[in-house]
Each structure stands twice: as C-alpha cells, then as structure tokens.
Amino acid sequence: MCKEKYRNIAEQNERRGNRYMKKTLFTFLAAAFSLSLAAQEKFGLSHGPYLQEVTTDKATVVFQTSGKAFSWVEVKPHGAPEEECVRYYASDHGLKMAYNTFNSIRLKKLEPAKAYDYRILSKEMRSFQPYKVVFGDSIATPWHTFSTIDPEGKGASIFITSDMHGDAAKLDTLLHWADYKTCHAFFYAGDMMNYMDRPELPFTSFIDISVKRFASSIPFEVVRGNHETRGNLAREFSRYFPKEDGKIYGAYRLGDIMVVMLDSGEDKADSHPVYAGLTDFDAYRTEQAAWLEELVQTKEYKTARYRIVISHFPMVMPSDNQKEGVWKGWEDAIRKFLPVLNRAGVDLLVSGHTHRYAYYEAGTEGNNFPVLIQGAYSAARLDVKDGKIQVKVIDTAGQVLKEAVLDTDKR
C-alpha cells in the first residue's frame, strides 16, 4: 500500500487561491512570477473518471488531470480492505506513462460477475528533467464501484440516445426521463458533438454529464456519428473511447444480449468536395461488412438470446431523405450492412442521424427487423427480459413517443 501522503479529493477542481504566496514581499513577487495560471489551479482531476470497455475480465479507466502528472489506478474487490489493492499503470515499452494529463488505464485479470472498488492516485509533476523529477501535490479520488460482465447474465435495461450535438443539458434531461439509475448499459448512437476541433468538446458535450450521473460506475459506449468524423481533431476520436483492438466498431455480449455497434461513416460520397479528399469510408464500410459477416457466424452471436444493433445511420432511408445521388455514404452503408443484418436474426436496430423519431416495423422498407430512428429530442429505453424487448421512446418533455414489445423468442 501507499506510504506517501495523498490529499483526498472530491473530483471537482477547487481554486488553489494564494496557497503558495509568502508573507514577505520578496517571496510574494517570486511566487507570483513563477506560478503560471495553470499552477494556481489546485491539482486534481479535470475530467472523469469514466469506464470504457468493461468485459468479463477487463475494464478501462479514463480520466484527465488538471496538470502534468504520474497517475495510476488502485483496485480491490468491493468492500475489501485497502491492503488488498492491486495497482495498475499505463505502461508502454518499459516506461510507465508520466508527465501527461490524459490517462487511459487498462485493468486486467478481473473475475467475471464481480464487483470491484477503484480509485485514482496521481502525483503532480512540476518538473521532469533527465536526472531530476520534482513531484508536487499528490491526490487520491474517492472509491468508485463497478462490476464486470456476468456471462450468465439474463437481460438488461439499456439507455440509448443520439444527436445531442453538444447539448449536455438535453442529455441530462433524457437520462432523467429514462430513469437512468435503473439502467445497466448506456449507448450514444452518434452525433453527440457537432464536430471535433477542441480537446475539451467530448467532455463538455456528453462525457462530463455522464460522469456526473453514472459513468464512473457503468461504462457508456459511443457509436460514432458522421459529425464526429469532422474537424481537425476527428482523428483523435478513439483516444477518448479506447478499445483494446483499436477499432471504433465492434460487438460484445452483455450476458445473453449481443450488441453490435457499426460505424457508418459520412453521409456523402468520399469524393464529395466538402471532405477535401480526406475520407476513406467506402473501403472502411467494406471492411466492416466483412467483419460483420464473420461475426454473425460466431457461436457468441448465434447463441445470444437477444441481438441489438446500433448504428448512427438508419438501415432504411426515410422517403423525405431520398434525394438522388446526395447521400451516397448513407446508401453505401445500407447496401453493405443491411443484407448481412437481414440474414442474421436481428431483433432491433437503433439509429439516429435524421433528428426525427421514426419506427419502421420489420418488412416495411426491405428491413427484416424493426428499425428505430432515435430522434434528436428523445431517448430509447430498452428493457430486455424474459424473451422480450420492451421498447420505450421518451422525449425531452417526458412524453412517451413509442411503446412496443418485441418477442425475440419468436423471431
């Protein structure tokens, strides 16, 4: 266990004030000269912690410190004494990550269906020279609790929304109406941001409010929307939502539920002038379609009692969106993904993008499964149990837009 002294923090930065100011004029001037504005802010976490990719035996803890630091995570079985802590670091090529602010630390060798407590410890690094490291403040966050996935788990309550376009208050309203405290899994189906051109945007758009409500204990999954492919930081997207395989698309089993997350890319053709020749989504969607073909043949997929697919683009195109030759990227996604999904016993596809809530019954637009288009002012709550998916779509005023019960055992 740690022998050093750590200041317990409440994970909200406080202002440091004049902590370093001395009483004499000389020391006051020296301190005022040497302290940067950043140093005057009390060292702590500026964002997170939030969980990503929690599996049966692994989990990733993501957080950002307010200044450059050396950080790690301590983990123990839920309720166990601190002496049982195991430390996890981010380490690459023999070096522990240090003198950084953004952290993504993978916890491994966990047991399935087990609750764990974790906390973050961090030592501010005021100077990092080849032969001299000067540490500053040391902090410890409160303990948080999470559980690894139970492979024998049956059903779940799932929250899904999309198209918040940076409106964290709207997301918070929808979490409230969907009774998020009783949900076991959270999915953001794309366009949670308008674009990525500032490092803070993912946090202010939806991560910070998720942390405030649930994300230190339950992970959220982000399915990328076309807007998140835009902006000069779009190539940093996956850094915020790290996956062991480095992919943005993927699938996993939440007990007996198979969740498939597709990355549908941009809505227009790669050759469209607005992309300046910098997109490669046609090839990317082809790669995903091949992966999807293999996925639906796996035992993991076939033995799932429920199969839910999440994609930013709907796999049907509403009639008022059908403009000849305009949405070639969206059309390409439908052309490549829908035939595979139609053969794969999908129970429900949840999507976004159009900003207008819509629900397509199976068999209405070439889709062999129901397609829910999640509007920009609503969220879906799926209560999955006893061979049924209860679908409830609620808007920002708390009005129920849709209620349906899908009998998945009769698929």
Ligand SMILES: [Fe+2]
């Ligand atoms: Fe979109």
